[in-house]
Amino acid sequence: MNGDKRKPPEKECYIPTQDISCVLCQEKTEDSNHLFFSCQKATEVWYDLLSWIGKSAALHSSASNHLMGFSNIGHKKDILFLTGLWICTVWCIWKKRNDIRFKQGKWSRDGVTAEIKSHVWSWLQVFSKYGSSADFSFRDWFNVVPLAN
Template sequence: MGEWVEGIWEWKLEWVRELRERDLFHVNELLSLIDNVSLTPGKIDGWKWKASPNSSFSVNSAYKVMCRDSRSKTQSNKGLEFQYIWKAAAPHKAKFSAWRILKDRMATCENLIRRQVSIPNAESICVFCRSQQEDTNHLFFICQRTSEAWYDILSWLGLQAVLPSSAKDHFLAFTSLGNKRDTKLLRNVWICMVWCI
């Protein structure tokens, strides 16, 4: 990582693989960012969470930051899906998965390729239908297998609908199918369903 040379910290970054030409821009950008960091010999490095007065991380403070960001970016109903997710009575890991789906942050093949992770073409297709490129919307809502599961759930709940293919629209449409009393139940069903997929 680096070492002290005559009282000055010198970065010595080692890479797991040999850098490609396109990586050099990012390396230079990283170096320009960390060159401005001043380190003090003998002082222990640590993390600070700026969203909390005592600089320590808590889930509560992270939730408040997300809600504040969600409120500041949105007027009316835009962004409320995130508040609905976090207030749902579902397991935390299911809510986290649902949040990642709505933000398009799942490790689907399309997202991995966008992040420049090398995936062979044969492995970039949907794990369920083996016929389409795997992206968040396809994997969780459009694929024949998963869309059949959604319509089975609707049938089980005694509901009928044509559901949208984008994650946010799907969530909002699915959770607004019943009456107001059923909305919380439908949110929990949606969250648990995407978690199971």
């Protein structure tokens, strides 16, 4: 660029670095551990999902500890389901974060939780023994507790 200070070309993505606060809560500095695991808004989604599957747990604020703790709250046979639910939750929080940051989207706890349940339903239809359409209707899936106590 020969040292000139031109504006980035229109096709490149220019992200200003001044605002580093969490997109969801706007209270803390955004980093991955905060965004996914300790932001109040994300934490509410995690606890909604725990309630949905009939479990309770103290959740960690670092990714590796959170995954280990979350995937081990059920029986050994539930690890695949719980790991998939964890991955889907992180992915949906990330997608919503980007929607808010780049498309002026709005946070909806219920909307994110419903999106997670919907994706997990779809994934299980393809990849797992946990939920087949014979076991639960799509409507029942949103209210059912999929794990045994």
